Amino acid sequence: MKTTTQVLVIGGGVVGVSVLYHLTKLGWSDVMLVERSELTSGSTWHAAGGFHTLNGDTNMAALQGYTIKLYRELEEMTGLSCGLHHVGGVTLADNRDRFDMLVAERAKHRYMGLETEIIGPEEISKRAPVTNTDGIIGGLYDPLDGHLDPSGTTHAYAKAARMGGAEIVLHTRVTALDQRADGTWDVTTDKGVIHAEHVVNAAGLWAREVAAMAGVYAPLHPMEHQYLVTEEIPQIAEIIDAGGEHPHVMDPAGESYLRQEGRGLCIGFYEQPCRPWAVDGTPWDFGHELLPDDFDKIGDSVEFAYRRFPVLERAGVKSVIHGPFTFAPDGNPLVGPVPGMRNFWSACGVMAGFSQGGGVGLTLAQWMIDGEPDRDVTAMDVARYGDWITPGYTRPKVIENYQRRFSVSYPNEELPAARPYRTTPMHDIFEELGAVWGHQYGLEVPNYFAQGDEPTFETPSFRRSDAFAATGREVRAVREGVGINEVHNFGKFRVTGPRARAWLDRIMAGRIPKRGRIALTPMLSEKGRLLGDFTVSCLDDTCFQLTASYGAQAQHWRWFIHHQEPGVTIENISDKLTGFQIAGPRARDLLAACTRDATDLRFLDLAQMTVGQAACLVQRVSFTGDLGYEIYCDPMDQRALWTRLCEAGQPMGLAPFGMRAMMSLRLDRFFGAWMREFSPDYTPAETGMARFIKWDKDFIGKAAAEAERDTPPARTLAVFEVDADDADVVAYEPIFIDGRVQGFCTSGGYSHWTGKSIAYGLIPREQATPGLEVEIEILGDLRPARLLTDPIFDATGERMRA
Numbered sequence: 144m145k146t147t148t149q150v151l152v153i154g155g156g157v158v159g160v161s162v163l164y165h166l167t168k169l170g171w172s173d174v175m176l177v178e179r180s181e182l183t184s185g186s187t188w189h190a191a192g193g194f195h196t197l198n199g200d201t202n203m204a205a206l207q208g209y210t211i212k213l214y215r216e217l218e219e220m221t222g223l224s225c226g227l228h229h230v231g232g233v234t235l236a237d238n239r240d241r242f243d244m245l246v247a248e249r250a251k252h253r254y255m256g257l258e259t260e261i262i263g264p265e266e267i268s269k270r271a272p273v274t275n276t277d278g279i280i281g282g283l284y285d286p287l288d289g290h291l292d293p294s295g296t297t298h299a300y301a302k303a304a305r306m307g308g309a310e311i312v313l314h315t316r317v318t319a320l321d322q323r324a325d326g327t328w329d330v331t332t333d334k335g336v337i338h339a340e341h342v343v344n345a346a347g348l349w350a351r352e353v354a355a356m357a358g359v360y361a362p363l364h365p366m367e368h369q370y371l372v373t374e375e376i377p378q379i380a381e382i383i384d385a386g387g388e389h390p391h392v393m394d395p396a397g398e399s400y401l402r403q404e405g406r407g408l409c410i411g412f413y414e415q416p417c418r419p420w421a422v423d424g425t426p427w428d429f430g431h432e433l434l435p436d437d438f439d440k441i442g443d444s445v446e447f448a449y450r451r452f453p454v455l456e457r458a459g460v461k462s463v464i465h466g467p468f469t470f471a472p473d474g475n476p477l478v479g480p481v482p483g484m485r486n487f488w489s490a491c492g493v494m495a496g497f498s499q500g501g502g503v504g505l506t507l508a509q510w511m512i513d514g515e516p517d518r519d520v521t522a523m524d525v526a527r528y529g530d531w532i533t534p535g536y537t538r539p540k541v542i543e544n545y546q547r548r549f550s551v552s553y554p555n556e557e558l559p560a561a562r563p564y565r566t567t568p569m570h571d572i573f574e575e576l577g578a579v580w581g582h583q584y585g586l587e588v589p590n591y592f593a594q595g596d597e598p599t600f601e602t603p604s605f606r607r608s609d610a611f612a613a614t615g616r617e618v619r620a621v622r623e624g625v626g627i628n629e630v631h632n633f634g635k636f637r638v639t640g641p642r643a644r645a646w647l648d649r650i651m652a653g654r655i656p657k658r659g660r661i662a663l664t665p666m667l668s669e670k671g672r673l674l675g676d677f678t679v680s681c682l683d684d685t686c687f688q689l690t691a692s693y694g695a696q697a698q699h700w701r702w703f704i705h706h707q708e709p710g711v712t713i714e715n716i717s718d719k720l721t722g723f724q725i726a727g728p729r730a731r732d733l734l735a736a737c738t739r740d741a742t743d744l745r746f747l748d749l750a751q752m753t754v755g756q757a758a759c760l761v762q763r764v765s766f767t768g769d770l771g772y773e774i775y776c777d778p779m780d781q782r783a784l785w786t787r788l789c790e791a792g793q794p795m796g797l798a799p800f801g802m803r804a805m806m807s808l809r810l811d812r813f814f815g816a817w818m819r820e821f822s823p824d825y826t827p828a829e830t831g832m833a834r835f836i837k838w839d840k841d842f843i844g845k846a847a848a849e850a851e852r853d854t855p856p857a858r859t860l861a862v863f864e865v866d867a868d869d870a871d872v873v874a875y876e877p878i879f880i881d882g883r884v885q886g887f888c889t890s891g892g893y894s895h896w897t898g899k900s901i902a903y904g905l906i907p908r909e910q911a912t913p914g915l916e917v918e919i920e921i922l923g924d925l926r927p928a929r930l931l932t933d934p935i936f937d938a939t940g941e942r943m944r945a
């Protein structure tokens with residue numbers, strides 16, 4: 144065993160070996176993996192080995208596609224068999240919502256190049272004859288679905304990694320991690336100490352314990368999971384004897400997945416009475432054993448399965464596999480550099496190792512070697528959870544996720560487990576005003592305010608929801624008078640020190656404003672991808688406030704700390720500063736009524752003011768596209784500030800508005816939003832953010848941005864008015880130009896002020912000409928849409944700048 148290495152991967156499950164292989168594939172050979180027992184000794188050995196591309200997140204789906212296509216390559220390279228069966232799979236829909244979801248997924252697959260298809264009950268019976276299609280509306284067929292041999296696949300990855308120079312050490316347990324001052328690690332094992340530059344936590348079932356050795360919390364939890372393998376079933380035997388194979392069948396109504404196994408079937412369940420496993424920690428002596436059979440737990444699911452797949456009722460059970468595997472609170476993996484740590488990487492919480500393991504390995508290797516993954520991986524970035532997350536939050540969320548493994552994911556859905564958790568001083572006041580809550584990065588955020596007998600729960604839907612009327616009312620309140628909502632859900636940083644301006648000039652691509660002014664700026668990666676769209680406020684030359692996405696704060700923090708310099712202090716003040724934004728034609732009157740300080744701020748000015756009794760920072764800017772101000776204060780002062788603004792605002796028709804109204808208002812002025820129009824998948828030149836770049840300075844990503852300026856990218860962001868019916872664009876719907884898919888939507892919605900359905904999307908640059916007519920697929924219908932060139936409200940910005 145070598146005692147120094149560039150990278151030490153802890154854990155020889157399918158994820159660890161994939162990371163190891165991808166590191167060698169991308170050029171690092173001084174890498175090693177340490178495994179406590181044999182390869183596959185965690186969850187991996189007892190997996191059912193199924194794989195599929197379907198995932199609500201488009202980038203996750205793409206990485207799953209990558210994983211599945213990798214297996215043939217591994218087999219060819221190593222000569223080892225992964226035991227591949229590309230039998231295809233169908234996901235069933237027995238109600239309108241489930242069908243809507245499948246149709247929406249199929250639409251996304253069009254521009255992703257995935258050859259899925261929507262099929263009807265008759266076709267389902269033909270392709271998957273053991274299925275009773277009574278009550279089935281249709282299904283989504285994916286020819287890429289299939290299954291493999293978990294052990295063969297893990298060993299194929301391992302052999303490929305060894306061929307690339309990696310060392311794999313078995314029967315060696317990591318017992319302690321100690322970081323040296325230079326950021327490298329002393330990794331203590333029961334066979335001696337290894338000095339590693341980087342450590343990767345791929346410890347699967349023991350990832351919580353390994354993270355704790357490094358002094359961090361890995362937000363994941365193991366769940367028990369059970370599948371059954373039957374004896375021979377005559378119908379399956381017949382198919383095999385005729386040279387065929389039965390496809391997978393996923394039945395969301397029955398919480399089950401089914402596939403052929405030998406001459407019988409294998410069926411697994413995501414049962415409602417599910418059970419977390421090893422709540423207080425995974426025992427080190429847990430190894431190649433299974434949990435005791437538990438038929439009671441899956442009784443209802445089995446009964447349902449008998450109706451859906453009647454052959455099962457007569458089949459004998461050959462074996463029961465009951466074992467644990469881990470989930471993060473949202474079911475996606477936890478990948479990337481762990482925020483607040485140097486050289487400590489996460490590759491855990493991988494719930495579907497055989498669908499996702501390849502993509503996780505590739506992403507992590509790109510991140511370590513190239514400094515960034517080559518696509519937006521926010522959905523699985525370990526930094527999507529902040530230091531607010533605790534085991535007490537993770538566990539109920541993981542249970543919720545397990546129970547919903549096959550449920551419909553609606554675009555407007557707010558999941559209830561472990562909530563409310565983090566609230567501001569406004570929570571009970573807003574509650575009394577009828578707030579219907581959403582949830583962002585652990586924080587409660589009002590989506591809208593219900594009045595009278597309006598529903599206080601927004602029914603999840605793919606179509607316009609029952610928040611529609613309330614949202615329209617709030618939009619009108621802003622545009623006709625003045626509206627108010629909280630600024631608690633902005634990520635906020637304070638950057639201070641003698642080198643603060645110089646540092647910001649390097650980190651941000653845009654202009655850093657003068658004292659008393661605000662500027663909007665993109666933040667770029669080395670490869671010129673968008674890492675953030677920031678508002679920078681200059682309080683004085685050594686003190687700046689940054690605001691951006693609340694949900695991205697740990698990602699931004701990680702980037703800032705990675706690039707920190709002497710003479711610069713960076714503080715995450717997201718939860719230390721709160722307040723309100725007021726917006727609408729009467730916003731200035733309202734502010735003036737609450738302060739004796741001068742309120743003649745120009746657009747993008749800022750000033751310290753006493754508003755009511757509270758010491759506030761007031762900024763003349765608003766995401767609503769209207770005359771507006773952001774008023775920041777200490778959370779302890781927030782209620783007093785609210786009381787003052789309310790008293791003064793009452794005669795002006797002041798009304799609270801929520802995130803649904805905010806997202807409608809921003810459409811009117813063609814404002815893009817973070818993780819919709821702006822994300823690491825896109826560049827400034829593609830999204831119109833290049834206009835904020837200050838070219839005559841040095842900044843991270845400049846070379847890439849200049850290259851794009853000289854040779855403009857192939858696609859560009861465009862805005863469309865859609866002839867929609869009762870559903871608007873959400874994201875990733877395909878855009879047809881001349882009958883061919885040539886683009887996709889980044890976001891959209893209904894502009895309540897103008898009564899138009901709006902879509903934003905990326906299309907070929909040469910096509911983006913005035914008068915362009917396109918079609919956008921919404922829930923299976925091709926809706927005509929026209930390119931818009933000017934904002935549909937306040938096109939000249941007169942009102943916003945007034």
Ligand SMILES: Cc1cc2nc3c(=O)[nH]c(=O)nc-3n(C[C@H](O)[C@H](O)[C@H](O)COP(=O)(O)OP(=O)(O)OC[C@H]3O[C@@H](n4cnc5c(N)ncnc54)[C@H](O)[C@@H]3O)c2cc1C
Nearest residue numbers: 154156158179185186187191192193317347348495496497
């Ligand atoms: C019943 C069941 C069915 C499943 N079916 C499927 C399926 O059909 N398709 C699918 O994609 N997924 C399936 N899964 C999930 C799949 O098993 C996991 O996603 C996958 O195995 C996770 O792999 P991993 O490498 O992250 O973790 P693990 O397999 O748990 O590997 C972690 C490894 O790290 C080692 N280790 C831990 N701590 C240390 C230490 N301190 N020192 C050294 N070594 C250490 C362990 O010994 C272990 O080998 C199923 C899971 C279960 C339980």
